Amino acid sequence: MEKTKLTGRIVTRDDPGYNDARTNINLSLQRYPRLIVFCQNKHDAVNALKWARENNVPFRIRGGRHSYENFSLLNNGLVIDLSEMNRIKVDHNKQLATIEAGAELGEVYRTLWRYGLTLPAGNIANVGLTGLTLGGGIGYLTRSAGLTCDHLVKLEMITAEGKEEAELITVSRSEHPDLFWASQGGGGGNFGIVTSMTFKAVPISRVSIFSITWGWKDFEEVFNTWQRWAPFTDERLTSSIEFWPEEVNRIEALGQFVGTKTELKELLKPLLKAGKPTSGIVKTVPFIEAAAFFNSPGGNRPQNLKRSGSFIEKPLSNHAISTIKHFLQQAPNQNASVWQQSLGGAAGHIAPDETAFFYRDAIIAQEYLTNWTSPEEKSQNVRWIEGLRTALSKETMGDYVNWPDLAIRNWQKTYYGENFERLREVKTKYDPDNVFRFEQSIPPLRRSIFF
Incomplete structure (x- = not known):
């Protein structure tokens, strides 16, 4: 039988564009694949998989390059990149x-x-x-x-x-x-x-959006108010809140409401009563402008980073809030933060076993973030993330599989419940032969292979 040939745009280690081609969002975990195939159509992807199997070459699948633990890269293997298939x-x-x-x-x-x-x-x-x-x-x-x-x-x-x-x-x-x-x-x-x-x-047509900021002194009051308001308010309103280290002196809540500015202002009253807001925006815009407003510039560029997360099923205690505050007071740099997004509503109307996404009963998704510049800062930043996650574990559950964390030992239950x-x-x-595998991939039964 004739051997399969690779098709598509192929990049090797000798090509001038190799470094750009292999780079993912997380620069702190470098990988050096042997080949990268940028598939132009589904036939290129079929050929890439066949070629990898015929030649016994390990491979990974890559799309948007945003795997936080670089699961879509590997050393000395083939990366099947789908980014140029974008119709x-x-x-x-x-x-x-x-x-x-x-x-x-x-x-x-x-x-x-x-x-x-x-x-x-x-x-x-x-x-x-x-x-x-x-x-x-x-x-x-x-x-x-x-x-x-x-x-x-x-x-x-x-x-x-x-x-x-x-x-x-x-x-x-x-x-x-x-x-x-x-x-x-x-x-x-x-x-x-x-x-x-x-x-x-x-x-979709027009939506109403808001941004409210506070200083550090309002930490506890704002935290408590937001978490008891955001997951339980009108289901047309989804919001987030982010807490930065003490020296940054900034807390920011953002949100989008599928309705009018007048209705949104009424819904925001409980949140605006918390502490003393330093700034606030409420306006109605075309949805596409709202998407641009929420686009996170820091999340768009490759950098040295560490992420982890958890879900929250009921409002956190004062002790947990104090723990988060303490960790932010001891943050490794000013880029570290804790971010939360309200859940519930339509996402919570589906049973945990109706889809593979298990955490339907969660009211908040909570993410721990940090990034840094020089390589010697890595261990301090990683320790901070893992310490924070562990310190909150008694009042949180699981983690979002799109925020993978290699330090999680029981990741199977953590991601999928x-x-x-x-x-x-x-x-x-x-996939009984576990062809599609990476460091935290789901193993088949009878073959408990963990990488």
């Missing part, structure tokens, strides 16, 4: 959007906006939509419209059939429903190579 097709009448696996969120927003549509998704413009969706997908429409994965209608996926084969299949509620379930929060890269996804889009064993069954059915 978007919209059926306006049916409100369906078919989006290739490499499309970035910002371009998705801009394209759908031309049809008066959008998806409930994230706030970083250059994050890959596919990875975001496969892990769940939270953002400023979560409470009004649900998670990104809740709008998934079908997807195309290349699975590893047979000894050296690669088969392109369609996955939906009626075709391979178990794999469709797993694709709604089961994480990227576990079951196959997704080449495109079709979503039921959401009509009670859905993990079912995910292993799906893995066993579609």
Whole structure:
């Protein structure tokens, strides 16, 4: 039988663009692949998988380059990069959007906006939509419209059939429903190579947004007020809050409301009574302007970083709030922060076992963030993140699989909760030989292989 040849745009270590081609969002975890194939279409992806299997070359799948632990990179293997497969097709009448696996969120927003549509998704413009969706997908429409994965209608996926084969299949509620379930929060890269996804889009026009800032002295009052207000207010309002170190002297709450500025101002009254706000903005804008407003510039560029997170099921105690405050007083630098987003609403109307995304009962997603400049700062920053996560563990649960953390030992239960064993069954059915694997990939049953 004739051997498969790699097709697409191929980058090797000898090419002048190699360093740019291999670079992911996290510069603190360097990887040096042997080859990077930038697939131009699904056939290139099929060929890449076949070639890797025939030649016994380890590989990783990459989309938006935003894997915080660089799971989409490896040393001395093949990276199957889908970023140049980014076509978007919209059926306006049916409100369906078919989006290739490499499309970035910002371009998705801009394209759908031309049809008066959008998806409930994230706030970083250059994050890959596919990875975001496969892990769940939270953002400023979560409470009004649900998670990104809740709008998934079908997807195309290349699975590893047979000894050296690669088969392109369609996955939906009626075709391979178990794999469709797993694709709604089961994480990227576990079951196959997704080449495109079709979503039921959401009509959108104008929305109202807000920003409120406070100084450090209002820490406890603002924290307590926001966490007891944000997850329980009108479901059309999704918000976040971020706390920076004491010397930064800044707390900021942001939010988006699918309604009028007048209604939003009324809903914000409890929050505005907390402490003494130093600034505030409330305005109604076209949705696409709101997306630009929330776009996080710091999240768009490669840097030395560490992230972790957890979910919160009930408001944190005063002791936990004091713990967060203490850690921010001892932060390794001014870039460190604790970020929270309100959940519930439409995202909480779905049972934990209805999709692979388990944490439907959570009221808040909480992320721990830091970044630094010089390599010698890494250990201090990583220790700070892990210390904070551990110190809050009695009042938090799990972690969002899109915020992976290699330091988490029981990551199986942490990411997937009670859905993990079912995910292993799906893995066993579609990838019994564990072809698709990385450091925290779901292992098949009978083969407890951990990397």
